[in-house]
Amino acid sequence: MSKKAVEIEDLLELVSVTDPKISPDGKRAVFVQTKMDEEENTYHSHLYHISLETGESAPWTYGKSRNSQPAWSADGRHIAFLSDRNDKNQLYVLPSGGGEARAVTDFEKGVSSFRWSPCNKKIWVNALVQDGKTFTDQEPEKEGDKKKPEPYRTAIMKYKMDGNGLVKQDCHRQIGFVDLETGKVEQLTEEPYHCGLEAISHDGMKLVYGSAKEENQDFVFRQSLYLRDLETGEETAIIEQDGYYGNAAFSFDDARVAFVGHSRAYENATHAELYVYEVAHQTTQCLTEGIDAPIGDYVVADHQQGAQAPGVIWTKDGHLYFQVSTEGDVRLYFASLEGAVYPASPEDEHVYGYDIARDGNFALAAISDPVSPGELYKLAISTGEREALTSCNSSYLEQTELIAPEIVSHTTEDGFEVHGWLMKPRGFEPGGKYPLVVNIHGGPHAMYANTFVHEMQVLAANGYGVLYVNPRGSHGYGQGFVDAVRGDYGGGDYRDIMGALDHVLAENGWVDKGRLGVTGGSYGGFMTNWIVSHTDRFKAAVTQRSICNWISFSGVSDIGYYFSEWQHGATMDNVDKLWEHSPLKYAKDIHTPLLILHSENDHRCPVEQAEQLFITLKSMHKETEFVRFPEADHNLSRTGKPNLRFARLEEIAGWMKRL
Template identity: 30%
Template sequence: MTFKKNLLLSAFVLCCSLALAQDKKPVQLSDLTKIVTVDNPEITPDGKVIFVKSFIEAGKDGEFDYKSQVIRLSLSDPSQSQVLNSPSYDLSDFALSPDGKSLAFTKAWEGKPQIWILPLTGGEAQVLTSEKNGATSPVWSPDGSKILFSFSTPLWAMEGNPTWENPRPGRSYGDEPNYAAIKEGLAKEETKPNMDGNVDELRAWLAKNASKDNPRVIDRLNFLGERGLSTDISFRHLGMVEVATKKSSVLTSGYQSFGSGTWSPDGSYILVSSVKSEDHPDLSWESDSDIYKINVLDKSVSVFLTQKNYRFSDATFSPDGKLILISGQNTEDRSFNQSLIGVVKPDGSGLKWFTEKLDRRVGGAKWADDSKSVFFAGPNQGGVTLYKSEVGSGKTTEVISGPVGVNSFDVHGNQLVYSLTKVANPSELYISDLAGKGEKMVTQYNSVWLAERWVSEPEAHHFEQDGFGVDYWVMEPYGRKDGIEYPTLLEMHGGPTAMWGPGESSMWHEFQVLAGKGYGIVYANPRGSGGYGKDFQRGNYRDWGDGPAKDVLTALDKAAAEYEWIDEDQLVLTGGSYAGYLTAWIVGHDHRFKAALTQRGVYDLTFFMGEGNAWRLVPNYFGYPWEEGVKEILEYNSPQTYVQNIQTPLMIFHGDVDLRTGVRQSELLYKSLKIMGKPVEYVRYPDEGHELSRSGNIVRRMDRIGRIVEFFERYVTHPE
């Protein structure tokens, strides 16, 4: 009798819980403006944590603005928190002083970025530097008396001429007046410009026009930025400023960039990473990077760590000063080799890698206080895992793993502090011990409004195909009832080396909105995705279409076979960037979808090599079009080749100034379909680059998801 009562009570509680869940509203399109993200935590010496809180704030006339605050919060009492910056400046590029009493940060001053100091004990921020080329990326010396900073110098402002050959055919460096330098008072005009004069005077006249970008003269290979032309070459250099006197000095110079500086424990020298190439800087991506040593006293620069076929960066001394943490990559197959974390001795000897067998792209490595272990994070099978490597044995273990994402973290004493993504909450700050145990949520920024929202939980699945193990997830629609079928969306990721999963934050809002609109969602990590090792990531080499399409469609087929609520006559499809490519490829080969939406994609691969700033994907995956057999491979793998086979109603998104994939790609696809009378609609977003969905204008970000919903609603039927 008691057992029956308990059973009835359990059933009643379950029914009430389900009813309560369905009483909640699904995530709304407008909820994008409610999402808060936390990042960049740093534990202070007094047991507090400083981190960046990013959010969206409503402005006038229905517009919204991105905002960020730096928060100081007590770990022992999270209710005790303090906002460190006013709305007038951004503190996100901050560095905590060794004694924990001051923050150095970057803020514009008289038209240039400069280093400022904010006392945490009270008082206003004061500008520290006044560098003619600006100053960014502050790094405190161990005793807090100096700050290392970075600055950028354009090629035209450099003294002397570089040693590499002038890429302008038939020209040499210094054979015409440098009007950019003349304008800044760095050079004198010795040849008067005269369009009707001799060749030197004509060149002077042409150079003066070019100095005003009228016209833009392009002599470099990588002349495309993200949203406009990038015709000027500049070099990153390092300087140092004394905090007490504000006296600064330049540490590096020349036709070489330096970055990722770290001080030695005694402050006598600095280790930095740099790529030195005898060729034009456009070719530096083919070169290996080394660690250099800069002596603070005499400013001498020497190579500290170099090895053929390796790139080194991010040197960091252990707390006891006995070892140096190093990040790196084997560059023999630079397109697919995974990243490495290791250590060397202070004299540069004894290099030891921890992560060769891990076979993941990891980063952000930090020392534990006892110098016996290091922590780092990276994409791993649908989540972002926090790892720990023992320095002595090299043993690597997972500290925080599973369907969650560790976005950033810090370690101090016996505490980990980290920003975490979960399906139930896209971003909050957590603490735990060094083993990841005793996890506790520290912030509640999203918890309050999410308490009134229904959230679709993805269910994980796996299958083997063609020697690859493919993970996929299924999310059910809002209000799902047994015995009823629902339209279902196949979502695909870009990259092609991106990775999706419950621990990946960028798609959280879009997935939840679409599930809330009554769509089931299936998404997968096909061959070529990151987070599964080199062999899997290389699985789409010279095969961007057939293999990955087979994987995502198999995931959809298997989901439909297992979940009776998936309506196989009500399927829709979308993806962006590489997944925009894959969307167009699929609808050129498969006609099961009621509608499809391709976003900021690539559709003709040969054309892409000439148009997009991500053009290196073409030679990395296929080779150059003029090499034997490559033209045919590119043509076979281009969705444009099959445009005449597209029957599915198609919507195309692209940003007006998207130079990563190139806006002409979308024009080619649209015009082709329009000429053939196919059902197609084209949406161009003004002033937007490739990052529209992640960091674009906020209203346009919501418009984008709204148009996805509206377009699919034209073609699918929802149950009554």
């Protein structure tokens, strides 16, 4: 029996398996499963429990809600988690021996994160609070059935954020705790700036938090880390400098704090490193100086929902585990305080979630590759042997034909190796000729990887070859490579993509060079615009959530006023430089039929970018169409409403029929 082709609506069948957490005794675990709900046009996420001794698993939450961030209490008797079952994310506690979950918070603005106290009797929380109020204060109800619209005033530049809209000016994240026996809530911080909860020591006496400690943060780009003694209130700066530092974790003896972060040496292209702070001596060492790759997961994909991986995990013997994005893989790495650093998981896969047993003998890892949407595995650290613990997508894989890509690479004139993947179309037969679509990722400081991407499979199932590469500016290939795009948008990055295409055409006679398509989103949308305004090689193009005008982008994007300076070395005092890198400047040279897709609530690359491009091209009598997606933001392709995600893929596949 032949397998069916991948379809757009397969997103309804796929299950996202994420966020494994091992119990303190190492015998059980919880993880999160997420599925689309077509009728409700949303996603539902639930906690699942699995016995690591028998392999038996069962759901621990039910209903139409999203449950996330599971965490065991130190004694293993309870699981805490966040749930939006009553609208906003609130904190719930569930007995691990069975029983109903109970809400332990009812905060006006919900809870963003939490940490168990080692005493098992209280939970530290991080939540948004209006200045001058407490977690539990409730806003008075407005008179009448409908709240009247009110004007919005701002005196700061960071006043909006993609996914959130307009930012409340007088609200900041604060830290406190909930007493589980009495229900009493106490607030630790009441600052006029954000305080991010990071870690609680194993003796319960110290807390690490992150903050910039500045009221006006328009030109502040950092999160420093501070260690607070909960008895005396004394604070010590762990690291206090420009750059972003977080994911702090105490060693089991509380003598050290590990954390991940990066300076601003290359602005947002700077590699993240792993650091360890000695509490007694107040000294810090970097453990990953010898790795020319960033710590963490920088993969661009479209299937996993709410994948949250720890920045670093300690074992009881003082070893550390963390993720590294390297050459198209995300691998689990090991480090010792003596300087040993090496991979603890194999190549050719994407470890997008993990936890480590306290004794360091095994890991639980959520792993995907190009033909596996992702499952949970138990990995023996010493031998590398693995055991599949879930088979959530096995039925789908048995029925559906997925196309495995082949690795492609070429060396550029200036010495960079550009790495990528080439998929043959479904139904490929030797001797045939087939169209090819080039797909370009956003960022640009991100990467395509050895992971499952539904969009690529849809294109291949529709009869297209698919080429997707990591041009300069992508993560995973060294600091020099990721930094090389800055100040050179449309230069070396453009040549990298076109060079990869030329290499594929020279090596693969099945590609019909007269039937080429190109698409991409965000930075990939910028590059799609740039490509079609600089070459006529493509017969069809789809630009998504794109940038066409860096001058207007500076003022309308939530990150525009500093992103342009970081990436182009120019601000509004040098509009010539911004215009030089703007595809709109070259609109007259666009001859490729161009479909423009854009979300109406996108604050990262606002819809006015699409409007400018569309009106300009139409006024020049170019072949173009414009599709707007309501109630969608910059993350439409990954977390948008299911019906709009389907519509987006239908638009892309439909436009490529011109090939």
